[in-house]
Amino acid sequence: MENNISQSEKDEILIEKYKNGDKSSLEKIYIKHKKSLLKLIWYYVHNIEDAEDILQTVFEKLIKNIYKYKKQEGTSFKTYLYKITINSCKDFLRRKSIRNLLKLDSIKEVGEIDKNINKIERNEIIRQIHKSVRNLPVKYRDVIILIYYENLKYEEVADILNKPVGTIKSRSNYALNLLRKKLEEFKYEL
C-alpha cells in the first residue's frame, strides 16, 4: 500500500478527493506524514504512547475541520497539518501539565553522531539537549523544534506559528543562545 503512493500526488489533490468521498486519499496522507508527525509530537511529549494517542487526535481533528482547509498561496497542506499537530500537543501538555523528566527509553534508534564523541557521552549530550529544548519557553521551543528538528524553512515556520519571518529568525537566535547557556550549565562547551 505504502509503495503505491505516488510521491508526486499532492496533498491538496488528495484532500479534494477525500472531500469528494474517496476515503483512501486520506489514508494516503496518513501514510505519507505519519512518521514525521509522530516525530514532531514526540519532540513535545517525549513519550511514544502519548505521541500515538495525539496522532489519532490529530487525524480526528483533521477530519472534523477538513472543510475549513483552503489552499492559499505560499502555504502548503503540510503546514496546516503541522499547525493542528502542534496545537494538539500543546492542548495535551496543558491538560496533563506534564513536568516529568524526559523518558528517552522510547527512542528506538538514534542517528549517527560524531565518531569523536563516545557513545555514553553522546547519549548524555542528546538527553541534555532534549531536556533543555523541552524546558525552553514555549515560543522558543516551537522555533527550535520546527527549524532544527523538522528542518523547516523560516517561511514555513512563520506560517505555522502565525508570526512574521523576522520574528522567527530573532527567536531562533535567542533560543540558540538560551540553549547554549543551559548546556554550559551541564559543562558542555558549545
Add this chain to the structure above:
Amino acid sequence: MNYNLIKLLKQASAINITPSNETDTKIREIIYNSEISPYSRWNTFLKPAFAIVVVFLILIIVRNIFYPAYIYNNVMSTIMEIQREKDVNKALSLYSDEFFYILSKEKFKNNIKTLFTYYNKIKYIPEKYKVILKKNTLLIENIVYYEAYPKSKKFAQIVYKGRERIYFKKEDDKWRIVAWIYDI
C-alpha cells in the same frame, strides 16, 4: 570539549519512530469510519448555489426599492407640475380623462377647494411614502402635506395633512393615473 550546537540539534532530531500497528489500525478505522462533514459538501456544492440565490435576491430587493422610487419620482414630478399651476381649470385639464379624484370625505373637498381658490401657490410635500409595484400596477401611498402660500402673505401655511393613495397603471410603456384617493 567543543561541540557545534546546531549539529547536535540535528543529531538529536535523528530519531526514527513509527506508529505501532495498533495505532495504524485505529487511525485507518477513524479514516474509513469518518463521515465527510456536511460543511465540506456545503463548501463544495451548496455555497456557490446559495451565493447565486443571494445575489438574485439582492437584485430583486434593489429593483423593488429603487425602481419604484425612480418611477415615483418621475410620476410625482408630473403631478407637482400640475399642482403648481395657478389656474385651477387649467390644472385640472392637465389631468384630462386619465385622472379622476375620489374624494372620500367632505372635509377634504373643502380643503382642496380652499387650496385652489384662495391660495396663489401650493406645494405638495410627500413626507412618507410607500411604493407597491406589481406587474402593471403601481401604488404610491403618502402621508402628505399641502403647503400653501396665501396671495397676500409671505409665509406658507399647511392647509392639508392627510393620507393619499395614487394608483397607476402601465399601458403602452406609460404610467397612467387610474385613481387618486385622498384622506382615507
